[in-house]
Amino acid sequence: MTSRRPVTYTTDGVVVRxxxxxxxxxxxxxxxxxxxxxxGVAKASRKPGSKLGGHLDLLRHVSVSVRETRTLHGLSQVSxxxxxxGLRDDLDRFSxxxxxxxxxxxxxxxxxxxxxxxxxxxxxxxSLEKAVNPEMVTRYFEMRLLQLSGFAPELSRCVETGVELxxxxxxxxxxxxxxxxxxxxxxxxxxxxxxxxxxxKLLRFLARTDAGHxxxxxxxxxxxxxxxxxxxxxxxxxxxxGLQSEAFMDEVRARxxxxxx
Amino acid sequence: xAPSETAPSAAPPxxxxxxxxxxxxxxxxxxxxxxxxxLIRMPREEAEEFAAAVxxxxxxxxxxxxxxxxxxxPECVICGDLQRDRTKICVVEEPLDVVAIERARVxxxxxxxxxxxxxxxxxxxxxxxxxxELLERLRDGSVTEVIVATNPxxxxxxxAMYIQQLIGPLGVSVTRxxxxxxxxxxxxxxxxxxxxxxxxxxxxxxxxxxxxxxxS
Numbered sequence: 001m002t003s004r005r006p007v008t009y010t011t012d013g014v015v016v017r018x019x020x021x022x023x024x025x026x027x028x029x030x031x032x033x034x035x036x037x038x039x040g041v042a043k044a045s046r047k048p049g050s051k052l053g054g055h056l057d058l059l060r061h062v063s064v065s066v067r068e069t070r071t072l073h074g075l076s077q078v079s080x081x082x083x084x085x086g087l088r089d090d091l092d093r094f095s096x097x098x099x100x101x102x103x104x105x106x107x108x109x110x111x112x113x114x115x116x117x118x119x120x121x122x123x124x125x126x127s128l129e130k131a132v133n134p135e136m137v138t139r140y141f142e143m144r145l146l147q148l149s150g151f152a153p154e155l156s157r158c159v160e161t162g163v164e165l166x167x168x169x170x171x172x173x174x175x176x177x178x179x180x181x182x183x184x185x186x187x188x189x190x191x192x193x194x195x196x197x198x199x200x201k202l203l204r205f206l207a208r209t210d211a212g213h214x215x216x217x218x219x220x221x222x223x224x225x226x227x228x229x230x231x232x233x234x235x236x237x238x239x240x241x242g243l244q245s246e247a248f249m250d251e252v253r254a255r256x257x258x259x260x261x
Numbered sequence: 262x263a264p265s266e267t268a269p270s271a272a273p274p275x276x277x278x279x280x281x282x283x284x285x286x287x288x289x290x291x292x293x294x295x296x297x298x299x300l301i302r303m304p305r306e307e308a309e310e311f312a313a314a315v316x317x318x319x320x321x322x323x324x325x326x327x328x329x330x331x332x333x334x335p336e337c338v339i340c341g342d343l344q345r346d347r348t349k350i351c352v353v354e355e356p357l358d359v360v361a362i363e364r365a366r367v368x369x370x371x372x373x374x375x376x377x378x379x380x381x382x383x384x385x386x387x388x389x390x391x392x393x394e395l396l397e398r399l400r401d402g403s404v405t406e407v408i409v410a411t412n413p414x415x416x417x418x419x420x421a422m423y424i425q426q427l428i429g430p431l432g433v434s435v436t437r438x439x440x441x442x443x444x445x446x447x448x449x450x451x452x453x454x455x456x457x458x459x460x461x462x463x464x465x466x467x468x469x470x471x472x473x474x475x476x477s
């Protein structure tokens with residue numbers, strides 16, 4: 001027997017997309033723990049006196065009442081659980097949080113409960129607010145998201161031969177989802193990324209740590225670049241394309257505190 | 262949407278007009294039908310005036326070379342007005358924001374329209390906005406203040422931060438519109454960010470002499 005969801009319910013959610021609709025409404029997309037991705041209309045939320053507008057801004061963890069309809073749901077009675085203020089006055093953190101929320105949106109589906117993803121999103125946005133090393137918190141999110149979605153990178157054995165890898169420099173194959181022994185060059189493989197021994201150690205550490213410890217990681221420039229390339233390439237492979245927010249994140253990262261055109 | 266979906270029994274020209282209205286933002290199928298039937302009942306001269314107004318906008322409106330606001334000529338009315346304070350530029354997201362600020366009749370400086378806001382999740386970055394043109398306007402040193410009047414939401418704030426980083430090194434003062442509780446709202450329903458801004462930007466109530474004599 002299947003239980004029918006109530007027509008109106010209250011849920012937590014993180015706002016990941018806002019689109020203007022008509023004269024004063026907005027379409028809000030939320031990542032929620034039980035109902036997956038929810039798209040709903042917040043009526044008159046663009047008007048200055050709106051009770052909803054201030055709460056339903058991007059990257060806010062809110063509690064919201066959802067009235068289900070056949071098309072767009074109706075959103076009302078919103079209150080903020082966490083506004084993540086630390087993401088709002090720092091361009092670098094904002095750009096990373098945008099990237100993280102876009103990834104969460106792309107890995108979510110409407111009606112598909114995903115409590116671990118929701119918890120991860122809330123946890124990482126909270127960590128990012130005060131992170132000493134926002135770069136590693138971002139890498140941690142990519143790694144955990146891949147793990148939660150069933151695409152955990154294979155980091156112990158060669159994905160080509162199945163043999164346990166020696167402690168040495170190897171390669172990473174996004175197509176095959178793991179490390180390839182430097183001696184086993186797969187035929188017809190297009191994209192193999194370099195993975196030094198240190199990078200492999202960092203990947204393994206990211207796979208079993210939490211956001212707090214990821215923030216404390218000390219990573220060299222070369223390893224950082226390799227980690228970023230490997231995890232982003234893996235995310236691209238799973239999603240079948242890149243993310244819109246990457247360009248801005250890269251631009252801000254390239255010129256911290258110094259915008260240029 | 263195909264005309265047949267909009268009004269299955271309507272004559273093709275009527276269905277075409279309904280479809281055209283339906284493409285406009287904020288116009289649903291019912292509103293599109295109402296507008297169409299209103300136009301059908303309209304006297305011919307009024308309908309011609311309406312059509313001429315639509316075509317006039319398409320044929321004659323350009324972006325002002327200086328501020329990127331909508332204009333009938335390469336220089337808009339505001340940029341061409343020598344009475345305005347040319348040391349201040351108010352940066353807004355859209356041309357409609359210029360109309361809103363002008364309606365308040367409290368600002369006499371110039372404007373700059375960005376035509377958007379930084380929105381990473383929609384793939385809109387600084388290079389998609391009229392920021393280069395803004396920088397060009399600041400080069401001669403005559404502007405002393407840039408007022409960033411982007412919307413007080415996350416993307417508007419991020420754009421304001423970016424502008425501050427971009428033009429701060431030029432020595433121009435960059436200010437932001439005050440944020441806080443809107444007139445007529447309830448504190449009970451305000452979100453934490455709005456309340457925080459309202460408290461941070463609180464101001465002293467001016468002292469006024471009150472006559473203690475009752476009934477006077």
